[in-house]
Each structure stands twice: as structure tokens, then as C-alpha cells.
Amino acid sequence: MSKVHDLFEKLEAEVQPDAARARVMKKPAAAPAPPPSADGYSAADIEVLEGLEPVRRRPGMYIGGTDEKALHHLFAEVIDNSMDEAVAGHASFIEVEYDAEGYLSVTDNGRGIPVDAHPKFTDKSALEVIMTTLHAGGKFDSKVYETSGGLHGVGVSVVNALSVDMSVEVARNQTLYRQAFSRGIPEGPLENLGRVHNRRGTRVRFLPDPEIFGKKARFKPKTLYRMARSKAYLFGGVEIRWICDPVHLSEKDDTPQKAVLRFPGGLKDYLEERIAGKPRVTNDIFAGKVTKKGGHGSVEWAVAWFGGGDGFIDSYCNTVPTIEGGTHEQGLRLALTRSLKSYAELAGNKKASIISPDDVMSSAGIMLSVFIREPEFQGQTKEKLATQEAIRIVDSAIRDHFDHWLTGAPAQA
Structure with a gap:
């Protein structure tokens, strides 16, 4: 039977000599092991911590x-x-x-x-x-x-x-x-x-x-x-x-x-308990809650002003206490200060232009709680909120309500 020629026969003939030469070629020598490190720092000193070991170590x-x-x-x-x-x-x-x-x-x-x-x-x-x-x-x-x-x-x-x-x-x-x-x-x-x-x-x-x-x-x-x-x-x-x-x-x-x-009254009840016995500048607590449609977030607050300069603010994000504050507190300061300035200007108060956040906050007891999606915190212990959007969320939620509260209670304002 005659030999069947195909397109790969010539290719095999050309490759075989090269393959034979490759078999006799010597493999390159392995690189010599580096000498021991003189400074005492080598690959053996590199640790890989697995599982929960990093937590126990640090x-x-x-x-x-x-x-x-x-x-x-x-x-x-x-x-x-x-x-x-x-x-x-x-x-x-x-x-x-x-x-x-x-x-x-x-x-x-x-x-x-x-x-x-x-x-x-x-x-x-x-x-x-x-x-x-x-x-x-x-x-x-x-x-x-x-x-x-x-x-x-x-x-x-x-x-x-x-x-x-x-x-x-x-x-x-x-x-x-x-x-x-x-x-x-x-x-x-x-x-x-x-x-x-x-x-x-x-x-x-x-x-x-x-x-x-x-x-x-x-x-x-x-x-x-x-x-x-x-x-x-x-x-x-x-x-x-x-x-x-x-x-x-x-x-x-x-x-x-x-x-x-169990406290259905929320932050208003919380603040009432916290400032019990302190003389107030305003009889009523400025409190409220705004919930985003669909239940995807909310802002709740309670504010009272009392005599003296021992004000405080307790803030939370998704029930986590943010003891170092953060962007939600910035939104609150912005809302209260702007509203009070606007009201003072409408009332003809000459000191309206110099009202500062410290004037508003220094003698106030404040509770603030926000629920937001995927908040950003500084650090694992979540003591400070860093979500920039929280400034706008809190400011827009509180400002209109504070405007109405001031207008509705001019004596307290």
C-alpha cells in the first residue's frame, strides 16, 4: 500500500531535527541559593496569618x-x-x-x-x-x-x-x-x-x-x-x-x-429622660422623624435648649453610636443654624448675621439617629460617620421642620 502523504508530513520532517537537537541541550543551571541575610531579615521572617489569627495578634x-x-x-x-x-x-x-x-x-x-x-x-x-x-x-x-x-x-x-x-x-x-x-x-x-x-x-x-x-x-x-x-x-x-x-x-x-x-416615643422619650430636672429655655422639645419612601432610610431627632453651656449631642447611624460625630451631625448643625438665621432676619433681629453653630448648639441637648444604606465609617469601631450624602439627607430632613417649629412658637424662638 502506497504511503499516504498529507500536509503535515513536511512539517514533521522539518521539526524532527530541531527536536533532536533540543533533547541534547543542557538545562540551564539553577541559580545559587542566596547567602544568609546579614541583617537578619529574610523570607523566613515573612508571616502569613490565616483565619482569625490576625484578630488575636492585633x-x-x-x-x-x-x-x-x-x-x-x-x-x-x-x-x-x-x-x-x-x-x-x-x-x-x-x-x-x-x-x-x-x-x-x-x-x-x-x-x-x-x-x-x-x-x-x-x-x-x-x-x-x-x-x-x-x-x-x-x-x-x-x-x-x-x-x-x-x-x-x-x-x-x-x-x-x-x-x-x-x-x-x-x-x-x-x-x-x-x-x-x-x-x-x-x-x-x-x-x-x-x-x-x-x-x-x-x-x-x-x-x-x-x-x-x-x-x-x-x-x-x-x-x-x-x-x-x-x-x-x-x-x-x-x-x-x-x-x-x-x-x-x-x-x-x-x-x-x-x-x-420598649420606648415607642423614640428619641423624644430618650432626651426627656436625659435632661430630666434641667431648667429649659424652651418648654417643648423640637422632635420629629422623616422616613424615606420605601423604607430605605430615615432621620429622627430631638432637640431641647436649657440654661448654661453644657450642651451635648448623642448621634447614631443604623443604631450604632457615633461618639465622634460625623457628617450627619454636620447636616444637623447646618439645618439648625440656617433656619435660626433666616427666622432672625425675618423677625428683624440685628444679630442674625452673626449667629454661629456654636450659638445654636452650646446649650442644646440633642439626640440624632439616621438609618442609611451602606454607610461609610472611619475605622472598624464605627465611631465617626463619613458618608458625605448624610449632610444633605439630614439638612433637608430637619430644616423645613425647624422652620415650621420656629414660626409656630415665636415666644420660644
Whole structure:
């Protein structure tokens, strides 16, 4: 049979000699290993921290330190998740319990942390991923939560990393699940504890690690109670149940052992309590709330003026206290100052042109709360709001109402 020629026969003939030559060519010699570093700094000194190890090595980067304030920030991170469920309309109560052993528990009747397998980590439940992975959560877009206090996906995982013992119980679809952790590491797989009735939501119970916070570190009931109560004022649709074991309460401590906190009056009630007994320049509190259509955000405020220069402002964004202020406070100052200037000019007051924000704010007690989508904060502890749009949102929400309030009460103005 004659040999069949094809188009590739000539190509093979041309390539084969080159291939043969290539086989006998020597491979280039490997580069010699560099000599040991004379300055003691080499590749061996480069560490790669995995999982939650960065949190334990540098807790200050995540909770601002290891002092008493940082200790209580753990509670803030956990209750913020429950508050997000309440604000989203999925939870009606939150229970906070400080037990005799020093454990702090936060329980809500929300949807419960998902427990099915995570699509990216199929060998782990979503609960385990959330609890053991930085930047894992359902708040990076607005699909699950319209507004939320947890934003970076690090809060509850940081609490887990800094707790010597933590357990999470989730009730979903009439089934109870549980998983235990120690210093951020699972102590076992997610457990199915069987069927439950009349229960749903998430319960997080944790004990701060003495290796991080010190052997004498303890939560202060008064601080915990104040933090829990402020959450109830900030969102009138939630009931917060407070329980504290008597072992933590001294005779001088006026913190209740049990309390049910619910304040439908919101910030106005909060301010009334805060300034009780102080002489006021104005009898009425200037208070109000503006909600964006569709429920995608809101601005609530309460302002009172009293004698003396000991004014204050407590501000919040998505129920997170912004103790260093931020852009929402700028919007408030702008609205109050401009409105008061305009009113003074209309009234023929010669000092209208020199009215400054300090004149308006120095003797005022102010509560301000905003709910906005995807807010930007300075730092992980979220103490200062940086969202520029908040200036316009707060200014436009408050100014018209303040104009009407001044016009309607000329004696107080």
C-alpha cells in the first residue's frame, strides 16, 4: 500500500531535527541559593496569618484596644446583628442576659443565621463561615438588609476570636442547631439538636478571653444596661429584655436585675429622660422623624435648649453610636443654624448675621439617629460617620421642620 502523504508530513520532517537537537541541550543551571541575610531579615521572617489569627495578634485593629471600652465593644458587635434583624422587620424582641458565670448572651427571634452549606465552602455551614471568617456576612449589599449596623463582615467573627468560649444556637424551620467555638476555632461540627416548636432566631453566648483582656476583666452591668436601653430608644419597634444575675450587682448599683425596655416615643422619650430636672429655655422639645419612601432610610431627632453651656449631642447611624460625630451631625448643625438665621432676619433681629453653630448648639441637648444604606465609617469601631450624602439627607430632613417649629412658637424662638 502506497504511503499516504498529507500536509503535515513536511512539517514533521522539518521539526524532527530541531527536536533532536533540543533533547541534547543542557538545562540551564539553577541559580545559587542566596547567602544568609546579614541583617537578619529574610523570607523566613515573612508571616502569613490565616483565619482569625490576625484578630488575636492585633485586637486593637478590630475593637480599638483591650481595655474596658474594647471589652464592651464585643457586646455592641453582637447586639448590632440582632438589631439589624429587628430594624429589617424580622425580630420583635432581643434578650440580653449576663449570667453568674460571667457569660453574656444575646438572643433574638429573627430569621436565624443560615445553617446550610456555603456555596463557596461546601464542607462548612454558612454559620461556621460567618463565625470563623473575616469579611463574611450578608450586609455587603442591600438585598438582605436595607440598612444595617454591621457592614464589614468582621464583627461577630472578631467576638468569636476574642472569646475563650462561645456557642451559637440557631432555630430555623422548627429545627435547633448548635455549634461551639474556642478562641475562634470550632470545637466540633454543627450539631442538629432536633425539632423545636415556638422558637426561631439566634442565640450567641460568649465569655471574653482573659488572655486578651486580662484575668480581672469583667463586664459592667451598668454599661451593658445603658447600651441595651439606648438600642430600645433608637428603634421603637423592638422590645429588649434585660436579665442580670445578682452576683454582679452591688448595693450601690442602681442597675435592675430584670427589665423590659420598649420606648415607642423614640428619641423624644430618650432626651426627656436625659435632661430630666434641667431648667429649659424652651418648654417643648423640637422632635420629629422623616422616613424615606420605601423604607430605605430615615432621620429622627430631638432637640431641647436649657440654661448654661453644657450642651451635648448623642448621634447614631443604623443604631450604632457615633461618639465622634460625623457628617450627619454636620447636616444637623447646618439645618439648625440656617433656619435660626433666616427666622432672625425675618423677625428683624440685628444679630442674625452673626449667629454661629456654636450659638445654636452650646446649650442644646440633642439626640440624632439616621438609618442609611451602606454607610461609610472611619475605622472598624464605627465611631465617626463619613458618608458625605448624610449632610444633605439630614439638612433637608430637619430644616423645613425647624422652620415650621420656629414660626409656630415665636415666644420660644
